[in-house]
Amino acid sequence: MIEFTFWDILRNLLLATRWTIVLSLIAFVGGATVGLVLTFMRLSSSRWLQRLTALYVDLFQGTPLLMQLFLIFFGAAALGHPISAWWAASIALTLFTSAFLCDIWRGCLEAVAKGQWHAARVLGMNYFQSMRHVILPQALRLSIPPTVGFSVQVIKGTALASIIGFVELTKAGTMLNNATFEPFTIFALVALLYFALCYPLSCYARYLEKKLYDAGLR
Amino acid sequence: MGPTLDFLTLLPYASELLQGLTTTVMLTVVTTLTGLTLAVAVAYLRVNGQPWVRWGLSGYVEVTRNTPFIVQLFFIFFGLPGLGIKIDAITAAFIAMTLNLAAYSAEILRAGISATAKGQLEAGRALGMTTLQSYRHVVLVPAFARVYPALISQSIIVMLGSAVVSQISVFDLTYAANFIQSRNFRSFEVYLLITLVYLLLAFGMRRSFMLVGKRVFAYQQGEQR
Numbered sequence: 001m002i003e004f005t006f007w008d009i010l011r012n013l014l015l016a017t018r019w020t021i022v023l024s025l026i027a028f029v030g031g032a033t034v035g036l037v038l039t040f041m042r043l044s045s046s047r048w049l050q051r052l053t054a055l056y057v058d059l060f061q062g063t064p065l066l067m068q069l070f071l072i073f074f075g076a077a078a079l080g081h082p083i084s085a086w087w088a089a090s091i092a093l094t095l096f097t098s099a100f101l102c103d104i105w106r107g108c109l110e111a112v113a114k115g116q117w118h119a120a121r122v123l124g125m126n127y128f129q130s131m132r133h134v135i136l137p138q139a140l141r142l143s144i145p146p147t148v149g150f151s152v153q154v155i156k157g158t159a160l161a162s163i164i165g166f167v168e169l170t171k172a173g174t175m176l177n178n179a180t181f182e183p184f185t186i187f188a189l190v191a192l193l194y195f196a197l198c199y200p201l202s203c204y205a206r207y208l209e210k211k212l213y214d215a216g217l218r
Numbered sequence: 219m220g221p222t223l224d225f226l227t228l229l230p231y232a233s234e235l236l237q238g239l240t241t242t243v244m245l246t247v248v249t250t251l252t253g254l255t256l257a258v259a260v261a262y263l264r265v266n267g268q269p270w271v272r273w274g275l276s277g278y279v280e281v282t283r284n285t286p287f288i289v290q291l292f293f294i295f296f297g298l299p300g301l302g303i304k305i306d307a308i309t310a311a312f313i314a315m316t317l318n319l320a321a322y323s324a325e326i327l328r329a330g331i332s333a334t335a336k337g338q339l340e341a342g343r344a345l346g347m348t349t350l351q352s353y354r355h356v357v358l359v360p361a362f363a364r365v366y367p368a369l370i371s372q373s374i375i376v377m378l379g380s381a382v383v384s385q386i387s388v389f390d391l392t393y394a395a396n397f398i399q400s401r402n403f404r405s406f407e408v409y410l411l412i413t414l415v416y417l418l419l420a421f422g423m424r425r426s427f428m429l430v431g432k433r434v435f436a437y438q439q440g441e442q443r
Contacts, residue, residue, distance in 0.1 A: 062374075062420040064381035066392060067413040071406070074399075078406035152284065159286035163385060170289055177296060184300035187293040191285045198284035 004180045010189060016172030017193050023158045023168060024197075026090045028151055031097025038102035043109060053102065060099030066160050068092045073164045089161035097154050104150060108143035109135065145212060149205035152198045159194070169193055225407050231398045238394025239415065241308075245390065246377040246423070249312060253319030253376065254369065258358065260324035261331060275324075282321035288382045290314050295386045311383035311390075319376045326368045330361030363435040370427040374420050381416070391415060 042053040060068065072095075073088035083091075112135050120130030162171035173190040177183050228235070264275050282290065295310035305313070334357045342352025362369075384393035395412040399405040 059417070062378075062417045063413045064378040064392070064416055066381040067409055067416060070395075070409045071413060074405035074409060156284075156286040159288050160382065162288070163382075170286065170292075173289070174292070182300070183292070183296035184298070187289060187297040191281070191289050191293060194285045194289060195281060199280065202280070202284055 004176070004182075006185070009176055009180065009182070009186060012176055013169065013172055013186075013189055013193060016167060016169045017197070019166070019168040020155065020158050020170075020194075021197070023089060023093065023161060023166070024151070024155045027093030027097050027154050027158065030090065030094035031101055031154070032147075034094060034098035035101030035105065038098055039105040039109065042102060042106050057099045057103050060096055061103070065092070065096050065157055066163060068096055069160055069164055085161065085164045085166040088164055089158070089166045093154065093157055093161070096157060097150075100150055100153070101147065104146045105139070105143055108139045108146070111142055112138045141212065145205050145208040148201060148208060152201050152205070155197055155201075156194065223407055223410075224404060225411065227402045227404050228398065228407060228411060231394075231401070234394045234397055235391075235411075235415075237389055238391040238412075241388065241393075242377070242380060242390045242419070245308075245311060245315060245380055245383070245388075246373075246419075249315040249319060249376065249380075250373045252312075252316045254323055254373070256316060256320035257323035257327055258362075260320055261327035262353075262358075264324065264328060265331060278317075279321045279324055282318055283325065287314065287318055287379045288385065290318060291382060291386060307383075307386045307388045310386060311380070311388045315376055315380055315383075318379070319373060322372045322375075323369055326365045326372060327361060330365035331357055333364060334361060359435075363431075366427075366431050366435065370424055370431075373427070374423050377419060377423060378416060 038053050038056065041049045042057075044050065069088060069092040072092045073083070073085065076083040076088065116134055116138070117130060120134040125133065158168055159170040161168055162174065165171070167175070169190055173186050177186050180186070260275055260279070263271050264279075265272075267275070291310065291314040294314050295305070295307060298305065298310075338356050339352055342356040343349065345352075347355065380390060381392040384390055384396060387393065389397075391412050395408045399408045402408075
């Protein structure tokens with residue numbers, strides 16, 4: 001049997017952390033792209049589109065992320081197109097992230113007072129002009145703190161990919177535990193590594209929030 | 219074999235589904251109560267406690283909020299026995315869920331508490347209430363009412379997150395789903411059904427929380443809106 005020293009454990013966990021970071025980035029970038037499209041669908045004048053997006057958001061916010069992962073992973077196989085854990089995790093986390101970001105961003109756009117819309121329109125701007133020059137710049141400032149804050153949820157969400165066999169930080173932890181039987185050390189280290197990834201983002205989100213608050217925007 | 223859905227194959231497993239549902243509901247009900255109670259204590263002590271208490275509790279809240287629930291669960295279930303603390307799976311699930319909900323809710327409550335002006339507490343004291351009485355009636359209950367919607371959402375998030383306790387062999391809804399699909403190989407049908415059950419649970423939780431809130435915070439409605 002191979003003996004694992006503390007440094008072996010830490011090194012393996014650090015190597016696995018790469019995949020947690022890569023998966024988080026995929027989910028966040030993918031989720032932001034889909035989420036942006038959804039946000040504009042949600043705010044469009046078509047009732048039908050509004051309802052559809054609201055339903056999408058409710059479905060993803062009202063079901064466990066683990067079930068979303070399972071449905072995509074096993075659903076693709078049931079449809080006759082088995083996909084890898086990489087794809088399943090990327091798709092599920094992207095959809096999950098998009099639903100939450102859509103909800104956050106819609107809130108930010110709606111938080112910009114209605115009067116500003118009217119003012120922009122009165123000045124002769126059309127929908128896109130008022131959006132681009134008046135509403136979006138303000139909504140963008142409002143949206144950054146909660147978006148950064150949500151990125152923490154995305155990182156933590158990637159831990160569930162371990163359950164469908166994606167080898168990231170959590171899965172590496174359980175695998176190392178099976179080989180070394182040192183659960184206390186290993187899961188403490190795993191938690192510490194997640195904390196090292198998430199805590200700076202949490203602090204940054206809080207700092208941005210405070211800055212907005214001090215600027216009198218909240 | 220073509221991709222066809224067959225939900226009838228799930229019928230023989232009704233008792234497993236029911237057992238899973240019962241466990242998930244029980245865990246949720248109990249941990250919501252214990253978690254929110256603990257959250258009140260944590261929120262109170264983070265404002266009024268000794269410096270070292272405040273410092274320790276901040277550490278607990280930050281660590282919990284910045285690590286995945288599944289890692290917390292594994293640490294409690296697999297890690298603590300390494301220190302000689304042996305706990306069974308359902309207890310580990312209960313502890314992990316309670317600690318998780320309490321950390322988030324304490325942070326939510328703190329925002330509600332800090333929105334109450336200091337003068338109000340002094341007014342309560344001036345009216346002859348004891349410190350604890352004025353804290354309860356002037357600070358805590360209004361704070362609770364103010365952040366109630368956020369607390370509902372957080373409790374629902376913990377309920378949905380509890381799907382993960384299946385990984386330490388707690389027989390919850392997700393465990394039932396895993397069990398059934400390992401028998402009848404109808405994974406997609408099982409997970410679709412279970413997902414729908416979770417969705418209904420989330421919906422039901424929100425509705426019942428709101429009904430309770432309407433009763434409990436009825437006298438504050440005028441002030442709130």
